[in-house]
Amino acid sequence: MILKSGSGLNRRGMLRAGAAAGLASLALPETGWGQSETPVKIGNIDPRTGTYAALGENQIRGATMAVAELNQKGGILGRPVQLLVEDSQGLPGPAIGKAQKLVNQDKVDFLMGSVSSAVSASLSQFAQQHNLIYVDTGGHADDITGKKCSWNTFRTCSTTWMLTAGDFGLLYKKFGKKWFFLTPDYAFGHALYADYVAQLQQAGGTAVGNALAPLGTTDFSSYLIQARAANPDVLICLQAGDDLVNLLKQAVQFGMDKQMAIAGAMQELEVLEALPPAALLGWWTFEWYWNQPGVPHVAEFISAYKTKFGKVPTARSWFGYASAHALALAANQAKTLDAQKVAKALEGLELPPEIALQPGKCYYRAEDHQMIANMFPGSVPKGATYPNLFEVAQTVPGGTIAKPPAEAGCHMVYPG
Amino acid sequence: MRRPLAAACIWIALLAVPFWLPLMGGYTDLATRALIYAIAASGLNLLLGYTGGLSFGHAAYFGLGAYGAGLCLIHVAPSLPLAILAGTVLGGIAGILIGPLVMRRKGIYFSMITIAFGQMFYFIAVRWNGLTGGEDGLTGFSRVPVQIGGHAVMLGPERFYYLVLAVFALVMAVIWQILRSPLGHGFVAVRENPTRLRFLGVAVERQIWVAFAISAFIAALAGALNALLTGFASPDNLGWQLSGSFVVICVLGGMRSVWGPFLGAAIFIVAQDYLSSITQNWMSFIGLIFILAVLFFPQGLLGFSRLKASR
Numbered sequence: 001m002i003l004k005s006g007s008g009l010n011r012r013g014m015l016r017a018g019a020a021a022g023l024a025s026l027a028l029p030e031t032g033w034g035q036s037e038t039p040v041k042i043g044n045i046d047p048r049t050g051t052y053a054a055l056g057e058n059q060i061r062g063a064t065m066a067v068a069e070l071n072q073k074g075g076i077l078g079r080p081v082q083l084l085v086e087d088s089q090g091l092p093g094p095a096i097g098k099a100q101k102l103v104n105q106d107k108v109d110f111l112m113g114s115v116s117s118a119v120s121a122s123l124s125q126f127a128q129q130h131n132l133i134y135v136d137t138g139g140h141a142d143d144i145t146g147k148k149c150s151w152n153t154f155r156t157c158s159t160t161w162m163l164t165a166g167d168f169g170l171l172y173k174k175f176g177k178k179w180f181f182l183t184p185d186y187a188f189g190h191a192l193y194a195d196y197v198a199q200l201q202q203a204g205g206t207a208v209g210n211a212l213a214p215l216g217t218t219d220f221s222s223y224l225i226q227a228r229a230a231n232p233d234v235l236i237c238l239q240a241g242d243d244l245v246n247l248l249k250q251a252v253q254f255g256m257d258k259q260m261a262i263a264g265a266m267q268e269l270e271v272l273e274a275l276p277p278a279a280l281l282g283w284w285t286f287e288w289y290w291n292q293p294g295v296p297h298v299a300e301f302i303s304a305y306k307t308k309f310g311k312v313p314t315a316r317s318w319f320g321y322a323s324a325h326a327l328a329l330a331a332n333q334a335k336t337l338d339a340q341k342v343a344k345a346l347e348g349l350e351l352p353p354e355i356a357l358q359p360g361k362c363y364y365r366a367e368d369h370q371m372i373a374n375m376f377p378g379s380v381p382k383g384a385t386y387p388n389l390f391e392v393a394q395t396v397p398g399g400t401i402a403k404p405p406a407e408a409g410c411h412m413v414y415p416g
Numbered sequence: 417m418r419r420p421l422a423a424a425c426i427w428i429a430l431l432a433v434p435f436w437l438p439l440m441g442g443y444t445d446l447a448t449r450a451l452i453y454a455i456a457a458s459g460l461n462l463l464l465g466y467t468g469g470l471s472f473g474h475a476a477y478f479g480l481g482a483y484g485a486g487l488c489l490i491h492v493a494p495s496l497p498l499a500i501l502a503g504t505v506l507g508g509i510a511g512i513l514i515g516p517l518v519m520r521r522k523g524i525y526f527s528m529i530t531i532a533f534g535q536m537f538y539f540i541a542v543r544w545n546g547l548t549g550g551e552d553g554l555t556g557f558s559r560v561p562v563q564i565g566g567h568a569v570m571l572g573p574e575r576f577y578y579l580v581l582a583v584f585a586l587v588m589a590v591i592w593q594i595l596r597s598p599l600g601h602g603f604v605a606v607r608e609n610p611t612r613l614r615f616l617g618v619a620v621e622r623q624i625w626v627a628f629a630i631s632a633f634i635a636a637l638a639g640a641l642n643a644l645l646t647g648f649a650s651p652d653n654l655g656w657q658l659s660g661s662f663v664v665i666c667v668l669g670g671m672r673s674v675w676g677p678f679l680g681a682a683i684f685i686v687a688q689d690y691l692s693s694i695t696q697n698w699m700s701f702i703g704l705i706f707i708l709a710v711l712f713f714p715q716g717l718l719g720f721s722r723l724k725a726s727r
Contacts, residue, residue, distance in 0.1 A: 104443035
């Protein structure tokens with residue numbers, strides 16, 4: 001009875017607090033725009049909870065920064081730009097729920113976001129059914145711009161093939177031809193493995209073993225024992241996120257780094273930042289790195305980002321930044337928000353240097369809508385401290401390693 | 417006298433959802449999702465609330481319904497009714513086959529074995545890449561137009577909502593009929609006193625089997641509709657988290673009432689949708705709501721209101 005009398009108050013109070021928070025988040029006016037201007041809305045679906053939360057958060061930061069810049073420079077078609085952020089939890093089901101909300105309730109003009117390829121694939125299909133442009137910010141599976149490509153979907157991050165091709169040449173030349181793989185047991189891991197093995201066999205090397213570890217493995221000791229027994233030149237770790245953190249910590253405890261080169265495909269600043277000093281090692285590929293001395297506009301971008309968020313931008317930040325800017329560029333160029341016309345404008349769209357933030361030409365390939373940018377293979381220096389956690393060995397232009405569109409398996413079909 | 421009136425009000429409100437929900441800042445697909453979860457939870461509740469079997473693996477049948485519908489659209493024929501039927505039958509048959517393996521277990525062992533079977537289907541879906549698309553899920557199908565009297569009718573959000581509402585009404589009617597029949601009384605008797613039933617010569621296990629199979633059919637039906645709502649099926653549709661959500665929905669709304677799972681689903685889905693937009697820590701709030709509900713409304717929200725009314 002005592003409990004009951006108090007309960008009504010607590011619940012009501014909580015609901016009231018929730019409602020107040022909701023209203024507060026709705027009422028954020030952009031300064032400098034007339035009241036009558038209806039904003040162009042970009043729906044951004046990224047993981048804010050779950051395994052990929054740190055990566056998702058940086059993609060959101062990048063996009064937020066791009067939208068702030070856009071609003072200072074005339075927005076899209078002279079209208080202010082609004083970024084509506086929703087949490088996908090890194091899972092396709094909730095992501096589609098959020099997409100339905102953004103499309104039906106908020107009536108967004110564009111969709112962007114995603115870290116997990118499963119989410120990218122389902123959002124791509126959803127956007128196609130709703131005649132909307134979708135920019136896949138950070139889901140890497142080859143199929144998105146390959147077999148499953150569609151007229152409305154563009155991808156800013158690279159393909160799994162490009163991730164492996166980025167550092168393959170460097171690793172093979174430097175360390176040798178006997179490779180052992182530790183592969184996370186799901187589509188993304190399998191794709192990376194297959195891509196590396198194809199290049200390894202073509203070059204004349206051998207894969208001496210492949211240990212499949214389920215997603216979310218915390219104890220890698222049995223896999224590491226297998227790897228040691230195979231005595232390879234290179235140990236390739238294809239894990240991502242928290243899995244990679246756990247794996248690298250244990251590999252160092254096992255002393256693996258003294259016996260073989262530890263390397264992998266994609267590496268991210270977010271992951272390296274989470275590692276204890278002893279596990280900071282290895283050869284990897286970055287898709288974008290903040291420290292690019294001599295490249296125009298990069299220094300300004302970094303200082304602006306640092307002021308805003310207190311950290312250096314990561315590859316994920318750049319994905320979000322470039323994706324939002326690309327949408328605005330294309331819409332302004334097409335002078336309309338019509339999805340099919342904006343898609344045409346995005347095809348072949350080249351990012352200007354202040355958005356590309358890297359040397360050479362960065363563009364969405366017209367045939368399969370894949371962004372062709374640079375890869376940054378390199379290594380983690382000894383005694384590295386944040387933010388100097390990586391040393392770029394060379395900048396590999398994406399055009400030299402990306403599969404040609406015909407080989408990627410994309411047959412673009414346009415509506416009507 | 418008040419009961420039929422309340423029910424009539426609910427049905428009228430449900431029929432008018434596409435008109436009033438957008439005005440309140442919602443969208444029709446949200447209501448569709450809530451109804452689909454209500455169907456699944458109502459199916460589970462037949463087993464959980466009325467027969468007393470705590471299944472933590474009902475997402476398996478939900479997910480099988482989703483994959484069944486999707487695979488039927490991709491590989492068999494682009495027909496919506498056929499897809500719904502295929503999904504329902506696939507999940508339902510799985511329930512019929514698994515029923516005998518779980519019906520003899522009691523209490524915690526019943527829950528454990530239902531989880532185990534649920535996870536079995538989850539891993540099959542993740543592993544069988546060629547058929548199910550593995551971790552990436554099954555995509556490449558969508559709501560095809562329905563042939564009605566020679567016309568191809570496309571189901572937009574509103575029309576699909578009414579289809580789901582019709583299915584929901586049908587499911588509620590079936591459950592209502594079952595609970596009024598000797599079969600339903602048998603279920604409740606299993607929950608209340610299985611020993612006594614056994615002395616009376618009733619095959620208790622067979623009762624549980626029947627309840628399990630019916631609830632699996634209903635969960636699979638909901639899964640098939642969910643696949644058509646989202647346009648894909650993913651292994652998460654089969655996982656234990658979703659099974660847990662169904663149990664939470666039943667407990668939240670009230671397990672002893674036909675409308676309990678509906679109320680639970682409406683609160684769960686709306687709270688999830690709303691809270692996850694305003695805070696990253698929305699899961700803590702869902703947990704908090706659940707804890708408060710269990711602490712203060714152990715009979716569920718509907719059970720509580722009834723308790724109050726009877727005083």
